[in-house]
């Protein structure tokens with residue numbers, strides 16, 4: 001956990017730089033290590049053994065690298081099913097986003113923010129995402145609900161935005177018209 005940068009470190013408030021292909025061995029290794037972190041953090045026994053906080057997303061600035069890469073591992077509702085969304089995203093771009101909003105009903109947490117900050121983090125319920133994999137292949141993904149929220153949270157990290165920047169401090173649990181609460 002000590003290798004996760006914490007709020008206050010300027011790398012979390014900077015705009016991360018695009019990566020160029022072919023990626024260096026070091027960049028590929030970083031992507032794989034970020035995904036491995038999420039896998040271990042979601043295994044109760046291993047997370048306890050290595051004192052890791054569970055996460056479903058991790059962006060390169062959170063491991064000290066101001067580059068546009070993020071790992072996302074959103075499990076499905078049933079353990080024996082494959083994950084809802086598992087990818088290492090390079091140079092992601094949100095191509096379009098729904099007008100309809102969505103927020104996690106329990107608020108958001110972040111591996112780089114140690115304290116709980118109450119409030120809904122209103123995002124877009126659906127997004128169309130263009131991204132590249134570690135080999136430089138282009139992908140387009142249409143995401144909805146929890147996976148869409150997680151990707152927007154990680155995308156924010158690449159632009160120096162943290163989840164609590166979106167919380168309405170005067171009305172932390174206010175729902176905008178038509179917004180859906182998830183989870």
Ligand SMILES: CNC(=O)c1cccc(C)c1Nc1nc(N2CCN(c3ccccc3Cl)CC2)nc(N2CSC[C@H]2C(=O)NC)n1
Pocket residue numbers: 041042043044054055056057075104106107108109110111116117149150153183
């Ligand atoms: C303040 N209240 C809260 O944090 C909060 C409180 C309750 C519920 C939710 C849903 C909350 N919110 C929240 N919970 C998560 N986890 C739930 C548990 N889970 C997990 C845990 C154990 C094994 C496997 C897994 Cl999968 C890991 C992920 N993750 C995020 N976020 C926001 S988007 C990026 C994502 C992230 O990875 N954060 C570290 N938010």
